[in-house]
Amino acid sequence: MTEGHKWLQCPACKETIFWEIPIKALKGVKRFPVAVVVKHEDHYLVCYIDSHHQLADTEVAIGYTEGKAKEEK
Numbered sequence: 503m504t505e506g507h508k509w510l511q512c513p514a515c516k517e518t519i520f521w522e523i524p525i526k527a528l529k530g531v532k533r534f535p536v537a538v539v540v541k542h543e544d545h546y547l548v549c550y551i552d553s554h555h556q557l558a559d560t561e562v563a564i565g566y567t568e569g570k571a572k573e574e575k
């Protein structure tokens with residue numbers, strides 16, 4: 503298997519999906535596990551990657567929203 507490519511059973515729809523760990527992005531990471539958001543069809547998964555670039559845990563993200571900083575007056 504190519505480094506960084508993973509098979510995963512989607513916890514939301516149970517389909518087997520193929521995805522790639524963003525190895526380049528992980529190079530600068532100091533703290534593990536780190537969360538990677540994977541979009542699968544109309545849902546999002548949160549995959550936790552440990553320091554050996556292995557999948558530590560998977561969660562289903564049930565919503566996708568944007569946070570906004572509160573403006574100070």
Ligand SMILES: [Zn+2]
Pocket residue numbers: 512513514515516517542543545
């Ligand atoms: Zn899915």
